[in-house]
Amino acid sequence: MKIDEKVIDELIAQASQDAPNESCGYLLGTGETVTENYPMENIDHSPEHFSFNPREQFAALRYARQQGLQILANWHSHPASPSRPSEEDLRLANDPTIRYAILSLLNGEPRLNSFKILDGKVVDKEVHR
Numbered sequence: 001m002k003i004d005e006k007v008i009d010e011l012i013a014q015a016s017q018d019a020p021n022e023s024c025g026y027l028l029g030t031g032e033t034v035t036e037n038y039p040m041e042n043i044d045h046s047p048e049h050f051s052f053n054p055r056e057q058f059a060a061l062r063y064a065r066q067q068g069l070q071i072l073a074n075w076h077s078h079p080a081s082p083s084r085p086s087e088e089d090l091r092l093a094n095d096p097t098i099r100y101a102i103l104s105l106l107n108g109e110p111r112l113n114s115f116k117i118l119d120g121k122v123v124d125k126e127v128h129r
């Protein structure tokens, strides 16, 4: 999966604004290329957890369909931990058709990796920044 550099910059801006809480959203695009961030509210408002707002999830699906885009990944930030899935992230990653991207802001050095997760295990990792 490729992610436009400007999209990565948007994720970093959004995550920095939401820090110390986790930030989240969907990555939309076509084929293997992400062209848009769809920002979502972390309804947990927590530095260690995130949950999407179900109403926003429906709105995101509708928006993607209208724009002819697909949801290629869901993403969230780790304001103070590395860019790898926590135990909870692995447990909650139940959609094998999308990737899970994690933006770390640890030590003020943004790192973005995305993962394919099957049955609670990482089966593929890509480094985006």
Ligand SMILES: [Zn+2]
Pocket: 076, 077, 078, 085, 086, 089, 102
């Ligand atoms: Zn996480």
